[in-house]
Amino acid sequence: MTEDNRKDEGLKALGAKTAYRMDYAPExxxxxxxxxxxxxxWVQFNCPEFTSLCPITGQPDFAEIxxxxxxxERMVESKSLKLYLFSFxxxxxxxxxxxNIIMKDLIRLMSPKYIEVTGYFTPRGGISIYPYANYGQPGTKYEKMAEHRFINHNMGR
Known part of the structure; x- marks a missing residue:
């Protein structure tokens, strides 16, 4: 994307000096x-170095998102997504x-036809947690797709 295209789209993060936020920043x-x-x-993003904090102990949690x-009509810009995920x-x-917060923020942001978000959190206390959430636009084939994919999530694992 050229600088002119970046300006036409109203993008601020792409090509700019990176400023990392230190707490949750959907803006x-x-x-x-x-x-x-x-x-x-399909558009897929993998963030193998996601971190957040346990709300009880304050210890770091690590995951691939x-x-x-x-x-x-709209797509998320990848550098802004990186900064957003870093803000956790x-x-x-x-x-x-x-x-669920990541999924809901992205739905509000871009109104995708369909979206799913999975967190592959590393073990803490000997247990791994892999939460999954999805959404399809109501009243469309994507709503049916979301229901089908949700019901069949992790089949064969």
Whole structure:
């Protein structure tokens, strides 16, 4: 993306000096126009170095966060997503909350046709937790897709 395109889209983070937020900051998320809104296609982000804090002990939790979505009219800009995910570093929430908050923030931001977010949290106390949340636009085939994928999540594992 050229500097002119970045300005046309209203993107601030891309190409700018990186300023990391130290607590949960959904306001850093930015979008750009999907040039293929009539096509169904997947966009997947993997964040293998996600960290947040346990809200009870304050100890760090580590995870890989995987976000997959079928874009509608808008798409999330990847650097702003990186800064957003980094903003959880000093944020205290349970694993399940983090996954649902991420999904809901991205739904509010870009109104995707479909989205799913999975957290692969490393073991603490001998137990791994892998929360999964998904969403399909109500009244569309994506709502049915979300129901099907949810029911069949982790089949064969």
């Amino acid at each position: 850093v998320l930015e979008t750009f126009e999907n040039k293929h809104p009539g096509n169904d296609y 995987r976000i997959s979505y079928i874009p509608g 570093r000093n944020h205290g929430d349970f694993h399940e909350d983090c996954v």
